[in-house]
Structures are given as structure tokens and as C-alpha cells.
């Protein structure tokens with residue numbers, strides 16, 4: 001049985017105001033405690049072993065665990081990898097290949113969150129969401145979460161247009177000197193230090209919110225980019241936000257993908273599971289060692305699915321009609337709620 005863990009960011013403070021809500025997986029101290037727990041009670045394996053297991057339809061050690069990181073934030077290199085290396089634990093880093101070497105906040109969720117945090121405005125009218133108040137940090141975080149939930153129901157292009165429009169309305173985010181994402185040079189150094197790098201698509205769209213042809217291009221471009229920048233690439237992908245559907249999987253199978261990582265909670269029996277629907281346990285900043293222990297029990301998986309039901313439903317729902325920005329603007333003279 002294989003357990004796969006998903007991490008995003010490892011930071012110094014669990015309430016780091018610079019980090020977009022939901023992106024912090026642990027502080028360095030807690031991550032160190034996680035890794036110590038995993039080395040004591042589980043058998044950390046590398047991506048290559050999982051690939052071999054799937055090819056041979058052979059199961060891995062009974063308590064095998066694969067540690068994965070999505071998105072390629074810089075703190076993987078500065079905060080996570082030194083701990084993993086010290087404990088000799090292998091790791092897989094899923095990289096959206098369009099973003100290394102781009103300056104500033106590159107992901108839409110970071111751009112939107114920073115714009116919300118840095119704006120001088122105290123309210124915002126978001127399409128189909130209505131009036132949002134931005135009077136304090138709490139309201140700004142809540143507004144971010146409301147908009148994010150709404151975006152997941154839109155086609156990717158509509159969602160990105162909406163993000164651009166909202167960021168512009170908010171006054172944009174300040175120019176930040178350095179990128180939050182690892183450069184290709186840093187990624188090459190990690191690869192030669194033993195980190196398995198793999199595709200997280202090229203531009204990180206929800207794959208079920210684009211056409212099958214676009215999904216094919218997203219994957220093949222990411223593989224070509226990894227091959228150009230790093231070397232031979234694994235036939236592996238982590239679906240952005242775990243979003244996938246049958247037609248996406250058909251396309252990826254045609255592209256030769258052998259392992260696909262979702263965000264569906266659960267364990268993986270490599271001798272029987274669909275390797276393009278591998279389950280993962282998403283670690284959040286609330287995941288103490290005791291909770292990690294609990295969440296890694298196979299009997300806990302149905303409870304996990306129930307806990308995550310809203311999230312899973314959000315990207316599985318039918319595509320919402322693109323809400324035109326103008327439609328939800330208050331009529332002239334209306335007072336923001």
C-alpha cells in the first residue's frame with residue numbers, strides 16, 4: 001500500500017502574512033517532526049520506485065510513503081530539502097514549467113491575494129459574487145476564499161480574465177524584487193542533488209476547465225521544457241488542484257503518462273489501482289504529527305473524503321457560465337454593501 005503526501009510551502013511562521021491562504025503546509029519545525037515521524041514509522045520511497053511498482057504491478061513495502069511538493073516555491077530548496085536531506089528522505093517536486101525565472105508573484109492565486117492585501121480599497125464588486133468588503137485582514141482573506149471558490153467553477157480562460165480584471169481594479173500588486181518560485185538553475189541543482197522533478201503541467205490550469213487539446217499541449221509542453229532544462233523527464237503528472245476527468249485522463253494516457261497524482265484522499269494499492277488516479281493526502285498547517293498519523297490510516301480515508309467533499313465538488317461541478325464583469329457591477333450611485 002502506498003501513501004502519498006502533498007506539501008506546498010514550508011515557512012518560518014505558520015501565520016506568515018505574505019503567504020496566500022491554503023498554501024502553507026507546515027513550519028520548518030513541524031515539517032522536521034513530520035519527517036522524523038515518517039522515517040520512524042513508514043518507509044519513504046522515491047518516485048522511481050513507484051513507477052517501477054506500477055510497471056510491474058507489484059506493491060511497494062507495506063508502509064511505503066512518497067513525499068511530494070507541488071508548485072516549486074523557493075522555500076522547497078531553503079526550508080524543506082535541507083530537512084529531507086538530513087533524514088535521507090527522497091522527495092518529488094512537481095513544477096509548473098512556465099514559471100521558473102519569471103519575476104514577481106507568478107501564480108494567479110498569489111497575484112490576487114497580494115492585490116487584495118495591498119489595495120487601499122475597502123470594497124470590491126466581483127462578478128457573480130457581489131459586493132465584498134475589504135476593511136481588515138480578516139475580510140480580505142475571506143474575500144479571497146470566496147473569489148477562489150467561484151473561479152474553480154469557470155472555464156480556465158474566463159477565470160484568468162476575471163483575475164486580471166480584479167487585480168487591475170484593486171490596483172495590482174507591488175513589484176516584488178525576487179520571484180517566489182525556484183529558478184531553473186536552482187531546480188537543476190536540486191535535481192542533481194537527488195530531487196525527482198516532474199510535471200505539474202505548463203501553466204497550472206484546472207485540466208477539466210480546458211479542452212482536451214489544451215490539456216495535451218499543457219502536458220507535452222511541460223515535458224519538453226523539463227527535458228530542455230533538466231534532462232529526461234518522468235512520464236508523470238500532478239494535476240493542478242487535483243482536477244481531472246475521464247477525457248483528460250484519456251488524453252494523458254495517449255501522451256504516455258504512467259502516473260497521475262490527484263488530490264483525492266486515500267491510499268494506493270499499486271497492484272489494483274488506476275495509476276492515473278493516484279490518491280494523495282494534502283498536508284495543511286493544521287496537520288500536527290498526531291493528525292498526520294491519523295490521516296495516514298487507511299480506515300480514515302472515507303472520513304477524509306467526507307471532510308474534503310466540498311473541495312472535490314467545486315472542481316467537479318459543471319462549468320458555470322462566464323459572468324461578465326459588467327453584469328454584476330452595481331448600478332450607478334449604488335452604495336457598496
Ligand SMILES: [Zn+2]
Nearest residue numbers: 070071240241
Ligand atoms: Zn499546484
